Amino acid sequence: MSIFIDDSTRLVVQGITGRDGSFHTSQMLEYGTRVVAGVTPGKGGQHFTALNGDRVPIFNTVEEAVAEEGANTSAIYVPPAFAAGAIMESADAGIHFIVAITEGIPVLDMTRAAQFVKDRGARLLGPNCPGAISPGTAKVGIIPGQITTPGPVGVVSRSGTLTYEAVAQLTAAGIGQTTCVGIGGDPVIGTDFIDTLRAFGEDPDTEAVVMIGEIGGTDEQEAAAWAREHLQIPVVGFIAGQTAPPGRRMGHAGAIISGSSGTAEEKIRAFEENGIAVARRPVDIRDLVRECLGA
Amino acid sequence: MSIFIDDSTRLVVQGITGRDGSFHTSQMLEYGTRVVAGVTPGKGGQHFTALNGDRVPIFNTVEEAVAEEGANTSAIYVPPAFAAGAIMESADAGIHFIVAITEGIPVLDMTRAAQFVKDRGARLLGPNCPGAISPGTAKVGIIPGQITTPGPVGVVSRSGTLTYEAVAQLTAAGIGQTTCVGIGGDPVIGTDFIDTLRAFGEDPDTEAVVMIGEIGGTDEQEAAAWAREHLQIPVVGFIAGQTAPPGRRMGHAGAIISGSSGTAEEKIRAFEENGIAVARRPVDIRDLVRECLGA
Amino acid sequence: MDIHEYQAKELFRAAGIPVPPGRVATSPDEARQIAQELGGKVVVKAQVHSGGRGKAGGVKLASSPDEAATHAGAILGMSIRGLEVKRVLVTVAEDIASEAYVGILVDRTTQRPMFMVSAEGGVDIEEVAATNPDAIRKLRVDPRYGLLPHQAYGLANFLYTDPAQVKQATRIMAQLYEAFIGNSCSLAEINPLIVTPTGEVKAIDAKVSIDESALFRLPEVEALRDLDAEPAAETLAREAGLSFVKLDGNVGCCVNGAGLAMATMDLVKTYGGEPANFLDIGGSSNPDKVVAALEIITADPNVKAILFNIFGGITRCDDVATGIVEASRRIRIDTPIVIRLTGTNEAEALEILAEAGFSAFTGMDEVVQKAVDLAAQA
């Protein structure tokens, strides 16, 4: 089993003819994801041909992709100026899981788009995220498939490459994953730690969760308190940014310590107080997970 | 019993110091309605003194009226330019039943305000309506109390004085009312015929309903079809505007035949097809109700 | 409030919608001069608040300034559905490759602004809706979000296949929505929205109605009101704060409340008469309004009897009575007046009327019958 994506996923790629969209569509197809449609306004009626030769029909609108190909999930690779609009288009067309890869969407655009998605009862992952992968089943986004392997661990993270680091180490140690989820590094995101932990908690195959946070905001603190109350499976945590100075944005738009709030110390303390084992180094994640699984 | 308002109603009057607001506050107090607060920005801390000597505290905001006096219902008498804002203020403050008397609110203002009230889970009656009265219990709005009397008939209407006409005739004939509701003559209103019929249907004391419609829109047609499916009690109908020319607004902003849609004939036909007894003259309403009640 | 095509086009231009150049003329000479300035072929179009201008001969193509003047001469002064043409729009004639329809109104059921678009333009959209509903795409706009980019695109994508045309039309959808909201419209319509042989998308006709209730905050739109285009009685009524609609019967009606006013008209008809008007004096108690109402009603020579039907609530019967007495002093009223008053301050009202020599009734059916009889006898 897995969360958010599985073998019922029928993916439409928004921005399929762009540089990133076309590259990753090939990657996703190669991984076995059912990419049923692409959308690029003005290119409806054409086909996208993947590196492996697969052909994907292109539509002008997501609405058409849903009507013609039964798409139920979308991946968004359109430029930042149009990305919030693309998210709302997906939600309006009845897509129930929307993965926004695009980085650099204006925050105020996202406050509206995230609300719109909620109003439509859909789920948004991201933006500015690497997407999700359910090893062996489906991948939506940009997480490299070869570093993952099926197994009992759920991974959720605000970062991209740091997640790869952790997942690759798990895989190398023979510990597989149900689903790896990158929730994104922006201050306004669709799916947060709690949403993801809840989904992992409801997944019968997930036996432990790795939660990788970073400085900025209070999402990790709230998730830790939530997990203590509601989650039956163990969580291993890691927080990046112990050496980050206050008031400076560390790459991610959301990775900023405001005043005295959102520090790594604060988050690590919240983890510890709520029974989450904290890895001090990325390499420790693997060892703590191994302990949790009793392996 | 009654619908929408009863002896738990704690009313705040928005625009209590205005000409209409102050006059009708006195009337409502005299009728026995619990008017617990008034709102006029800038006059917070003062008191309104009714004609019968009752004193009502004035607040700057509805929020304060709710916090200090436990208001749960509001009546809005503020000028059209500020009325949509006043409706949203009420809903935002947690008022659950909002009666907007004001006539002439711009329609596009109302599309937003009506949606806002829905988002907050509140009910709006009106605007451009005479309000509601539960004879012997409470009155919110401007329906003259002396023409009503308690009894088993629910009355719902898009008009004001035409309702008084019908209600006065019922009362004169000894037929009382559970609640009389004016839903208002605007194209965008908060509570429609179906909402009111549903409430009457759930009220154990309402044994028959009088539904008074007029030209414009399709609310009566939809209500007739709904009533056939869902309403267990008989309905007597009346439609005003058989002699109204198409394309002209007949006083009420919503009373206009668009193209061939919204005519009195169409509505009367819908009533008849769905088993609603149609009064041809206002005076016939009374007789048909009498038949329904088997009196 | 309806505005003229040339005024609607100004609002559209201000919103950025491509509209062919043109100006309004009130004389053949002016029309000639505008045609000269514009150059090439022009269209001369009657400016009246009515559909069916083309069929009535109110829209003519002219190849030269002289021809434009001739057409203007023919159109100015003509009557279209009872409305005299006092102005013509002289505008560049565009070659047309295709015609579409785009309109926005407020959908009462969903309480949202609703687009209707169809590739079948230049015709009556109600007819298309009746005969070929699939040719129309409807879109209801959530007022919390406004028209979203993908929605504007989706509408344009329904009308056109050429990406360049879709792009132009997408922009026009957004601009039309802005014009609709910004001017508090109840209707904004482009029919037809054309594509020229070179692929340009343009609005060559425009119809706009403004929400009367919003005019208080739109003085520049209120200024577009054409008093020539409405009967003088309706202008007077509006200025006096009355709701008035002129009809063709002989029983003048003066009622408080729109629903009761319609029911009163209907009852006149039921008893064999014909109402001369709809008139609602509104909820406030102002004797001046009653005076104005009587002035307007008595100015109609068709009126043979005047019927007052007042159910006092907010309206105080004594105020109405005072107004009737006041009016009878100020203006000469030869038409018989039948009065029904009941409700708030009914007794005081009856006294005031009795003192002035009027009698009054309290039942609705009896006064209506009486008024119908009086009118029939006159």
Added chain:
Amino acid sequence: MDIHEYQAKELFRAAGIPVPPGRVATSPDEARQIAQELGGKVVVKAQVHSGGRGKAGGVKLASSPDEAATHAGAILGMSIRGLEVKRVLVTVAEDIASEAYVGILVDRTTQRPMFMVSAEGGVDIEEVAATNPDAIRKLRVDPRYGLLPHQAYGLANFLYTDPAQVKQATRIMAQLYEAFIGNSCSLAEINPLIVTPTGEVKAIDAKVSIDESALFRLPEVEALRDLDAEPAAETLAREAGLSFVKLDGNVGCCVNGAGLAMATMDLVKTYGGEPANFLDIGGSSNPDKVVAALEIITADPNVKAILFNIFGGITRCDDVATGIVEASRRIRIDTPIVIRLTGTNEAEALEILAEAGFSAFTGMDEVVQKAVDLAAQA
């Protein structure tokens, strides 16, 4: 992106918020002239992207133009929290009857713009929040509706009792919200919002940060960027499309991905070193970015060892290797470089590096330890 007080006040003025007159000066003479023009008492205020200007002596009252020039002379060139003052704002000094705080930021938890207002103005709002939270009223604005009239009034009503002041403040709330949205702010703050002895409500300080991601559509706001106010290295990094933050350590870091970059810095510290910077080369595979990154890192004299930590995904390891080799040809690099590369095209990368005489590792801990050791030995 932070902007200066005088720039923020311009945005506020454009939104209609009452702001005392004033202009920016870069010399004592200019300050004297502005003070002369303004007349009366003025305040001379250091324009740097930092709080605590008053405590640092960067804000001074002047009773005459000469005194304004003297203060400007003292303030210009001074250093506030490490930032050199290059500009001063000379503005009319207002008499103050009361001071309030008004700020808007995006609340991450509710994902909405959030007002914070307090009648305790002119002080650090975080301190008020910690010591007297009831003195602050928060309001989250639903982005679907914007700031509603009663919400603006409610905020003003929390600050003031006098109806005239509430009215002015209500308007200012709405104007500040418009400025916040219209300029895509992440923060817009008036501290203090004062009432003058005659009852006028005015903004006498202004702090605004703009969402970097929105600058692409706000060229006139982007133009407010003060390159003097940021380290040259950060300007270079931004122009090269890199995320870079200068720190004080001796291990230069070059990483792909913000989370991994922070984790790398942390690991440097864990192994006893100090990171010299945060640097994320981003997700794209462009050798030029790597060259720019190395130029920026090597320009810092504190850097004693350079650490590359690349986990290839979208980023291709061979592109990064090519960039390193390219940089080593273009610029002279005396500092030792330690490289860790793993993931996409790892083998090709190792080959490219080997050919150019670099060696590389695949484990994160070992390279970090090595870099820390090298820096310590230098």
